[in-house]
Amino acid sequence: MLTRELSSYLDTNRINQVRRAYYFAEQAHEGQMRKSGDRYISHPLAVARILAEMRLDHQSLMAAMLHDVIEDTGIPKDALADQFGEDVAELVDGVSKLTQIEFRTRAEAQAENFQKMTLAMARDIRVILVKLADRLHNMRTLGPMPYEKRKRIATETLDIYAPIANRLGMHSISTELEDLGFSTMYPMRSKFISKAVTKLRGSHREIIDEIRGRLHEKLEERGMPGRILGREKHLNSIYNKMKFKQKSFREIMDVYAFRIITDNEDDCYRILGAVHSLYKPMPGRFKDYIAMPKVNGYQSLHTTLFGMHVNIEVQIRTEEMENIANNGIAAHWLYKNEPSNGTSVNQARVDRWVKGLMEMRERADDSLEFIESVKEDLFPDEIYVFTPRGKIMELPGGATPVDFAYAIHTDIGNATVACRINRNLGSLSQPLQSGQTVEIITAPGARPNSAWLNFVVTGKARGSIRHVVKSDKHAESLELGHTLLKRSLKGFNTRLGDITEAQKQRVVAHNQVNSFEDLISEIGLGNRMAFLVARQLVVGAPEAEGDAPAASAIEESGRQGPVTICGSDGLLLKFASCCKPIPGDPIVGIMDSGNGMLIHSDTCSHLPDDEQGRAMLTDLKWAKDITDQFSVELRVEMERQRGIIAEMANAVAMADGNIERINVEDQNARFGVVSLVVHVTGRHHLARVMRRVRNIRAVTHISRVRY
Template structure:
């Protein structure tokens, strides 16, 4: 019997005869299309699509998925267009094949970028039809099983990509069997020596454990019978990559990992799961705090089971998972366990609904990400296998990756809640927005209209959604702020020519925009605000277009600069206006602004030594003044020399707090055995506030000298 006929016979066990015939027809079409092509192993190429379809058949996938598997390389490798497949096999199958087809080779700067673009295309295709990713996973699995035919460098590259992307996706879709095989095959290709050593050690350990394993298995089976529970007990093997990861990340010895005995108890109903839990807890004592109920609160990928750890015979730890037959099927095959494309009216079950929700999130990430590399970085973060389960104040459960913070939670609830978040309560107490969340906590997000994301959030958020939306909001915020600053700078120069932007006609503006290669005035203003274009040059161009006379002698320019007046700083300009760390200007200090290309304006004290090389460049240096309504806190550096005596540093800290200032950082150096030198960075409102603070510090007995550091 030929390979395809043997395969068709297997399909007959769960597909209709006409569906089997369609799959057979797709095979013969692929065989003809790939005629003359061989794999690296020398076999006819069609053996690969047949093997991919075989992997999907083991999961009992529908006939359209199997047809797509047979045809998945036809578009790329044989030049047959998608339209021809659509005509032969219908729109759905053609769309699936197109989704699975690899990107035509494009010129990318790096392999990472090519991989990211490829994955981005795959993500979009699987969001349209989840079966795309299942065919793709089966394709990758067969390629991993036949890696031996490839050159070692190429095999390692494919293995790394599998471990980084495909194994986590299989896990995220609840497909345990697939993700485990991906990990073990990837591990074997990436680290052949380590893999062989662990494999040898596992074989030896299993031989030594056989007797005790048999005793534990028998005692568990006997206990279930005593309680009248129908169920089976299986010994659970640890896979090689899992052992390696525990040894590497948790720094555990091989013996520590293998000393744990693992079993799975499979029963007939959810009620029996909880009864079986009571039965095993009656047989062996449970470890405190090691029980997890994933039946009441399933994992993000739909996984359900009861987990407990017991003290077994002689005190050996026993890990036990208890679940129903349906949960076992779902744990092994995930989204492919119960395929629902039987009728269009059929309601998606919980697992499919969860997957759809995740894919919707992936699509949102793709739309908001700046580029494919940022997108893939965020999706990799979201493929974390460990979750924490957080409650909203109304009792809604949210699944988040381990290490997620209240800001991640806020963005998971809604993008607007994340963007307007200002504080949070964890279990009714006020907590920092950066605090990692623990399972079971109730988190309440406090928002304020008009609030904006803080750039510092990017240092601690975990989820791709939070990271992408924060970057997106900051990009818009930066653009808006650079436009506002650019308008102020341009108007300031125009005022020295006794006019303003409002008085410049549209025709002159359009002409200048054309000369700059821009279409929108706000882009020109943003360029000025970011320091990419000089306000004086743009102002002159506008006035020349408008027919206004512009003199450019140094004396007249200087006079006009004075007429224009200094630009007033409020302290709340945001991302395009920053305060120089070299001299730390505060309200009341004479200041100047240095325009830096692409970064906006950096504000320095007027006498800052760092500006020595810039003083001749009048276009980059701007005279600034402080607005009368300046607000916020500003960093200032102080050097305090004090006599060494018990408790004097505490006194110093208390004096600063009493003066309503806050310490940003502090360092202490001993100059000699008698005098200590304390360097402080403190936050103050203005020069008056600073003088009050210095006066209070001077009053401390033992303070010899205090100076403000500049440069």
């Protein structure tokens, strides 16, 4: 049966090579059985048959036959290379490496496997095609497995394998994996929906046949070639529409779907005109995926018509588009020896996606962060926007100008400061709409803002921003750690330059870190105490990090003159929201483990009041000529008068202040209390603002608020 399938597109020599791989695998798996009781060789044979239906090349089919040989029989990769060539051995090895291994958590195992999958895809995309066929046959034969294992495999299939198949344009495999995963996870729901679909289809057969007949007549009347197929709705798709779009079963099933397959692109557009003359098109429901293909290479014309009191969905495409829609990247091997724009473009799209995965993988700190980023890219609801030069960019739905900037190039994303949408200045956080023209404005030396992580949707943007923020945080923690360590060493009358390399390495080994730089970074992050590290460097006493040091020791080596800080809030230098210190206020710093230093006013009620706690504070002083602005909250008591809020705002503006927020907190017939948050540069500026507000006749009292 498989030979008959292969003979339709492979020559005799290649079929014989596939047959030889089958005999080799049969011998290697001799005596091995599946859970179902079938001989094990039935599984590789079924996987090869799935790939043959997609008309994959002979090497992929050989790898399908042999894909479990390395893992299950102990035959080494070199032996396969000698027998079947290096390419086939690499494919088999790539598939074998995607098998489950032991990790601390199931999520970590899944994430690590996905990293491996990405590397394998980058070397040869056929590895994932064999793996998808392997997963499809396993899903078809899950029955004999224990319930917990069935559920785990189904979850992984729905989370990873079905979306990857969809991303590679392999619609037929993607939908079958989704339906099999759904019926495994929710057997009762699947059975109920399946019965309801069968029943409804029977009662609607007359309408379906009539619509198909009228479409067929219209094509014949205009002399246009085309075969008309009914389009089945898949169980998982129906369930998701009911669950997430809050639609009833009848609403979903009252849409009749047809696919018209024709010879060439011109015929597609002519047929579109014909069906629009037969039934009225619904406004806003036409999509041209031929001119602007989906991100996975899918091409087709979509239109929704209103006729016979029902909605009719029609997809119009060529035979080649139909094959690419069902088999995606797998269609590349069928057409690769023929001139075909569609498949070469499809291959380029997949190559671009895999390259993007590799970039994300390099920037991610661990496999869990990587898979989190990739999952966002596996569920794209595409939009199409234009660069100023007219190039079309495909982005997932909800993408922002920042996502657009990173899609162009990582360096452009990192240097983004503003954007223009349709030639008008726009917000970096606003979701883009299809058809907009987006221009990114960059500035040399600009850096990504960590707040962008709250609105970007693409994995590439998220990974790139995190990467830059982490490197900035590392640089800042080194700077702060150096400052604190130097200050602590002063208490021992020692400079950092006087410490020998041997002393540094001894302390590095004692603290179990990789390098002295990492130790300094840990001090800046607040994970280690500067005075303890200074003591270890000078005295050499191996104090445990968990030992509670005497207050006198801290006082001796920790309070040696204040550290100067600039006004800017940073990643590791933050101003406390309780007391909102501003230049001119006496300030102290307290280390917050993992987050750097938190700066408080010296009189803040949230600071520790015991002797040991106070001793662990770092004395700070403001740098001169600070021009940054700081938020201060004022409480203003006043008599109620018409226009008083406007008068107050004008007074703040006259004192060169800027109002961030104004709120009327409490009022009666005569008096009111207003909370005013203003931006000032320091205490002198604050005094000027308060004096201006106090001079308003209706104001009875003004005070600075600290929590």
